[in-house]
Amino acid sequence: MGAFRATSILAGFFTLTVPLMPVQALLLRVSPSGARRFPNWYHRRVCRLFGIKLHIDGAVMSDKPVLLISNHTSWLDIPVLSAVAPLSFVAKKEVGRWPFVSSLARLQRTVFVDRERRSAVGETTNEIMARLATGDTVVLFAEGTSSDGNRVLPFKTSLFAAAKPPGKTGAAPAVRSDVVVQTLSIVYTRLHGVPINRSARPMVGWFGDMEMQSHAWELLKAGPLDVRIRISPPIPLDSFADRKDLARRSEDQIRENVVRLLRGYPDDMPISVTAPAAEARTTPRQQSSGSLFR
Secondary structure (H helix, E strand, C coil): CCHHHHHHHHHHHHHHHHHHHHHHHHHHCCCCCHHHHHHHHHHHHHHHHEEEEEEEEEECCCCCCEEEEEECCCHHHHHHHHHHCCEEEEEEEHHHCCCCCCHHHHCCCCEEEECCCCHHHHHHHHHHHHHHHHHHHCEECCCCCCCCCCCCCCCCCCHCCCCCCCCCCCCCCCCCCCCEEEEEEEEEEECCCCCCCCCCCHHCCCCCCCCCCHHHHHHHHCCEEEEEEEECCEEEEHHCCCHHHHHHHHHHHHHHHHHHHHCCCCCCCCCCCCCCCCHHHCCHHCCCCCCCCC
C-alpha cells in the first residue's frame, strides 16, 4: 500500500509540474509579479498532493520586503514554506547542479551562494539586496544545514553577512528602509494523525549523508503529515546592530518556538531554552553534504 501511495504521488507530481514549468519560465520573462506568486499557488497544490496539512500561526508580510529566517529539517521544507507565501530561497551553489531540482530552484528565483569563494559574498549581497529592493521575501536557512527535527542547530553568523553587511558592499543596491525580518519555526508533528515522537521524527528529517531519492521514497510511502509553522511579527532590519545581533536574536526566537511546538507548550508558559554547546553543534552525520546549505 505504501509503494502504491508513493508511486501515485510521484506520478501526480510530474503530471502537475512538468507542464507548469514553461508557464513559470514565461512569467519570469514577462511578469515579475506573476513569477513571484505562481510558485506559491503551485506549491499549495503540491502539499495537497503529498498529503501535507499546514497549521500556520502568524503570516508573512505581503506589503513589505521580508528577510524570512527559518530552521531547516527536510527537503519537504521547500514546498511547505513555498505554500505559506510567495518567496525565494538562498541555497548553496551545488543545488544548481542537481538534476531536475536545479531547474525548479532557478524557476523559483533561488539565490545561489558559493561558500568556497570569499569574494562571492559581495555578489550574493548584491543579489539579496536587489531582491529586497524590489519587495521580495527571501528565505535564509540560518543553521547552514538541516537537522533531525528534534533541535535547532546554532546559527552560522557568516550566512547573515549578505543580509546584514558590515558596510556598503561595492555597488550593492541601497537597502530599503522598510525591509523587515521575520522568523519562521517549522515542526513536523503528526503522521497519519498520530503524534510523531522524538525517535520517529528523524524519519521526516533529511540530514547527514542521507540519499535524497531513497529518503523521499520512504517518506512518501509513510503517509500524510501535519506540520506546524509559527511566524513571528516583523521587526525592521535596521533595528539589528549587526549580523551577529541578527543571528543571535533570531536563533533565540526560533529555538524557543520550536521547543514550544515540539512539546505543546502554551505561549504564556515560561520556558528556559539553552543553545547546544559549540562542540556539539553538529554530529559527523550532520557535517556531510545533502541539504540546501550543506
